[in-house]
Amino acid sequence: MADHSQFGSPTKEWLNHEAAYAPLPEPPIHTLPAQEIQKQVNGGREQASAEAMKAEGLAEKVQIKSIRIPARDGHDIPTRIYSPRGTTSSHTALPVYVFYHGGGFIYGTPDTEDATCSRIVAAMPIIVINVAYRHAPQNPYPAAHNDASDAFDWVMSNASSIGGDVDMVVVGGVSSGGNLAASVVLEKRGEEPRIRGLVLGIPYLVLNSGNFPADYHVSKDKASRIQCAKAPVLPMAVVDFFAKEFRGKSGVVVPDVGLASERDLAGFPSTAFLVAGNDPLRDDGFMFAEKMQRAGVPVKFHVFPGLPHAFRRFDDLKSSKRWDELTVESIQWTLSEQKPQVPPLDVKVEESTSMT
Template sequence: MDLRATIEGGALKTLLSLPATVQRALSGRPLVLDGQTLAPDLQLLLGMQKLARRGELGGASLEAGRAALSANAALAGGRQPIGAVRDLVVAGLPARHYLPHGAHAADQGTPLLLFFHGGGFLYGDLDSHDAPCRVLAEESGVPVLAVDYGVGPEAAFPAAFDDAEAALRWVRDHADELGVDPDRIGVGGDSAGGNIAAWTAIAAARDGIPLAFQLLVYPCTDIDRDTESLRLFGEGLYLTAESMDMFTATYLTTPEARADERVNLLDVALPPGLAPAYVVTAGFDPLRDEGEAYARHLVEAGAEVELRRFVDQIHGFLNIVGVGRSSRAAVLEIAGRLRELATARGGTRAADG
């Protein structure tokens, strides 16, 4: 990390560790939209990013956007403890296996979360989501296997989805080597990765492959979104309507791709046998409504679903585990729910908080 990043990271951590009342005084009038109040540490964070001209997900070029995501992830994620990490090759793809303290690669019968990172199908890699994967594994006790699927435009649609399905098959074929119980494998991801994880669960159910659970964190589920959350939160809250338009235009370059069921999950006739789902949304996220619509779609198809909206959070909060308090608290709650999902199936319910 260079000197500037070190200074910025120290300042960010200090300011976001201040009492909420001080943060509120620094950030100004509370941001209230749709009956929700943005967490004061996030309002301060967004204000600081705007001053540093780092306030949105996107960039003047693909390379600039990728670099900005990596830089923001490093600043917000910090260095999180984990029992062990090892690099693997999964179905020909780079992957990273996170083992919580007390777990070993040779353990037999452990659960596993197969994780796909977010980034609009264009950004992100193993490093951009290293911190949240560490926290999810360490705090849940569930090993996490993150797979670096091919992003566009270099790996054109539907390569990411093909990679994900191949990764799941590889994990099942190598369950003994990983020390994994093949009946306790789940899939998960955030944003675009949530879309990929949801599709992988659908494909698995169609093929009769049992999955134990799916963890979908603010998933994108409707490429032609026309939602109230997009209108309310599509500017100034990190993920913007403009950046989403760019992601779509760059990744889905033909009418056939835009119409494909893999990126239009609300229109998919869902199969029986879908894994129980924990769907997470953020109150100030333009993707909020489509994620919650997909949770309802799953319920209507007979799947077991728990919907949890973190009303004071923004898109990308999964990565904010090294600074501030509110996002880390949300991620710790998700990790606790992951622990429960990996050991038992729950009922259908919904919660906001």
């Protein structure tokens, strides 16, 4: 049985952030329709991404191409391809990172991810594919998962035409995008060419919270969904809101990739995790990583103690820069040959400031 509650207490870094900028307001999930919240959040994220692109000079370092990938039902999936400037005439195929953004299956547009994807390309020679899958409430499950799978198939069939190396494909995602990335790998495992790596940032892997194994924790109060129920950024009320909207009016029970068996996880590619400590989804990452390791999968695991879900959106945090560095390091790690480690999980703790 597990106890990861020591990572839940806020750090001075986060408390200093709240002191400087004031605590985050309560999310309007009980006062506004989901589509209105979606519009507001997307607008804010698009603006923040555009400002980062300009402030960090990313447009001068990265070339961006917008395409549409056909889905199985005739929908065209908006997709963006990010590559280093000056590579159009190069004959060297680059690794490919297929990226699924976060946002609780509700938020996200192609524009919201420009800075996130461009930072990776600016830091290493790679092609990043940003898949703008469909979102709830307009398109509940399984639209997002189908789009994620169809877009991945397109990448594997067309990697060479965009300058990519089909034998060096890594899949990754943040939060809900982590669920999609893990689901794609679970679906495609055993296929050739094989997926080289998987990168999961603050992954949302158990969508039906009631299905989280009761015997995983040493006691109920140690569970991240209990300990961090009122955490900033993503309290459990918002997690439940995301799950409800994603199920849609049919109330269909969406699959929990985080509950895949060790047998199903055997043969997974090298997988890197970036997890936040004060996050209801913290234990999704821990449980999945531990299960993977027992299945013989090479695992690299980093935890940011005391920081909330999606803390990367706050540029004043030193840990946000470290997040960017670790994302690139994790992709590079999965691209190199790795060997499984003997349990228990080797947890690397990221601490830019001391715990309170």
